[in-house]
Amino acid sequence: MTREPDERATGSGSSGDHQDRRLLLQCRTSQVTRAAEVADRPGSGLVVTAERDNLRGCLGRVRHLLEVDHYRRPVLLDAARYAGAGRLPASAGFDRRWIECQRDLGLPVLTDSGYLAPDDMTGLVGILEGAARLGDATAVLPVHPGWLADRYARNALLRYVNAVGVPVAVIVERPPDPVDGTAALVGLLHLLRCDVPVLLLRAGLSALGALCSGAAAAAIGTDSALRQLDLPAGPPGHHPPTHGHGPSALVRQCLSHQPLTEIEATRRRHPDNGMWQCRCATCDGRDLGWLARLPEEQRAPLAARHSVDVLLDLRAELTGPSVQLNQWSWQARCAAAASRRREVGWDRLPTLDYWQRAIPAPTSASSAVPAPRRRRPERTGFRRVPSGPIGSD
Template identity: 35%
Template sequence: MDLRDRLLVQVSVRDVYDAVTLAGHPGSGLVFTGQAGHDAVRMARRSGYDGPLLADRRRYAGSARVRGTARLSADWIADQVEAGATAPLTDSGYIGKGDHESLHATLEQAVQWDSVIAVLPVHPRWVAEDRPVLLRTIADYGTPVALVVEDGPPYRPLPLPLLSAGVPALAALAHGAEWAAIGVREVLRHLYPEPHEIRGGWRRGGARSAFVPERLEFVPVERLSDGTCDCSTCRGRPLRRLASAEEIEVNTHNAKVLHRLHNRLLRSTHRERWWRELTA
């Protein structure tokens, strides 16, 4: 099962019953997030889902995140293989600013397994000032990787797969990444610095955002304009109506419009130029 050119949908394990609805179109796939991610993969396989499936344990996030020098779990790798994951992801810790020890520790451990993808959750400096070092180190080890980039200033896209991303996932695909994953909700589209301030407070149903293609961004449903959407979920109705919709309907809209944009990217003859023109 090939991950090439896939725009995956990253969900939490509690989304397992809605996940196939969100990733049922060609060119998609799923990333289940959390300690029970491999169990969600197994459930999706048993339900008949035959698209790409990954499991991201996400030990690198939150106030209790572990450092990248932490030991990777062979059991976590084995559980993913047994569950039917397309490729196992390492349960990596966080790689902080200038933390070369963590970068090397993660990659040194990952190379011991065949077909394992080394997850590299990095401080934003690694994709800006330390970019040449990061790329050279990855090339030296030669193992497949997937980046998770902590929130920070905008950076030039890298030709490497992305997890827990928003719009930068499309930019990565346009610049040569094999695959990328966009989270269904804000917490899965970001790697927040720790400690971080929670903004906006709690809202019933969680903080829901709808993707607006004309703006190339996710907009909180309470701030949507009067524009309409012609995706098969919205059917020409105003986007503003999503403010009172269930989360699954908002996420289905997001999946449909992102899939359409992804198809346009795949059909372009020069992806980088297409992306530059789209974002100009």
């Protein structure tokens, strides 16, 4: 692996505030080798998620990544104690060894928080104040979506986040019925306007929308189970399996990952649709069907490299200095993606609808001038981006 200037301490390889908005790749411990290969480029980095509560294995693999493989992009560690049927509650204390090992590796410190259930105000205060006492930590907030969708819960969350003043990394559980997905997304946009750096972890393509809306950084999962926090199922210690559809690739115009087999079948039904041709560095102008025609052992790594190429291209196109303009651009992309999916008969993606409704449409009275920067201590290495106005409830 080529040695480059170490970006881990600053979270940025370029000057300028809008360059701090990294798009990280979130992977499991067992996926680190492949993920590091595709995420070893400017604007990217890794979030490594512990598997089956094996924190020691996660720490050991990351130490090898840094000290032997000399990976120079930012790396964050996710203990994932909030996930699975045996997940811990927010009231569970932090594991001091987990905190100290991150410090020993020279990484930003993320708390190993438990799950923040609805109305668990004690858990919320405990996570935030516990992170503040550590002095150098980012508070991980794995939240039920009601914390964002419900106005009163949201106001309490925002009040405590601003009052305690530590950076936060939010993970939003998949909205169960009857939680309104649009309301939860509006709540996330409010959270991104807080006075502290806010990161979004374990996300899908919404990671791009979060970057457009002022997130300091955002992480998109390597598979569907790491692109959202699912409701727990199965016995304690069980972690949901990934879906068995084979390798997937990102279809740029649809803002979604699709199995290679589905891409090829749909391309054959709609050969004249212009969205199959891809000009990313990996595809180099070929149609996406070439990935499905590769030898089996090459499909997954090249599909992953293509997807990261496209994601980083989109990040560069969408994240300018004006958050408001970025949001409008993202809103338009979501509308176009929903239309392209309908053209080829693919199912509607509710997330695309949520984003279109959560961001207010441009008006003549709207200003595209970035708001003045508000300063707070920033311990993540990722800077807060001033946010534009968002819709009301």
